[in-house]
Amino acid sequence: MTDFDDVLFPIGISIGSSAGPEFSTEVTEVASGFEQRNRNWAGARRRFNVAPGVRTLADHEALLAFFHARAGRARGFRLRDWSDWKSCSVRAAPSPTDQLLGTGDGARQFFQLIKTYGSGPSAHIRRITRPVAGSVRVALGGIEQASGFTVAHDTGLVIFDSPVPAGVAVSAGFAFDVPARFDTDRLEASAPVPGVMRFDEIPIVEIRE
Structure with missing residues (x-):
């Protein structure tokens, strides 16, 4: 997107931020006391409050510079969500077999990075569009590949030089950032x-890509 700056929000501030996924659900209680629930979003959207991470005057100055450069809500950026930023547990190192991206059919060359939460019919699949450069490891049929593919770090696509043979599983491991923007035009x-300097709240919201 043209209104996105491919820069990372200051790491030192994001480490102290609060973060979490948000869904949108309409809940209607009928006369009998039972509920009817309507799920508005297919996927979660992350929200953050980075105010707790501003601890020093240097943090404040870095935040001001970053906020001015993004013109408040106008421009997006990368944000590291320290509670969820890897294809595996945050305590582990990414492995090329962490996430199944799909299966080759003899013609397909493009595979989207994803992260799956849970399993079975209720599993939640999240598109990963902003992988960390140099972090993506790819495997074909469980065997890590050293070459033969490229990764688009602005879309999260894994692009193979030639079609993946039919029936061969494509998997990947990676670190990733969240495409985000400030959810305020005022500090x-x-x-x-x-x-x-102390802030009560500095809201940041995930951008859907």
């Missing part, structure tokens, strides 16, 4: 003591 800080 308000207080200075409880000289040299210290």
Whole structure:
């Protein structure tokens, strides 16, 4: 997207942020007391509050510079969600067999990076569009590939030089960032003591790509 800057939100601030997925569900209670629920979104959207990560005057200055460069809500950027930023557990290193991307059919060359939460019919599949450069490991039939593919770091597509043979499983492991934007056009800080700046909330929301 043209209004997206492929830069990472300051790591030192994002480490202290709060984060989590959000769904949109309409709940209607009928006269009998039973509920009717309507799920509006197929997938979750992440929301963040990075205010807790602003601890020092240097953090404040870095945030101000970043906020001005993005013009508030106008431009998107990469954000590291430290609670969920790998194809595997955040405590482990990505493996080329972490996530099944699909199966070759003898003609297909493009496979989207995804992360699957849960299993069975209720599994939630998340498209990963902003992998971390140099982190993507790919396997064909469980065997890691050193070459023969490229990764688009602005879409999350794995592009093979030639079609993947029919019946061969394609898998990958990776680290990734969240495409995001500020959810405010205004920053308000207080200075409880000289040299210290405090924010109550700095909301950031995931961008769907």
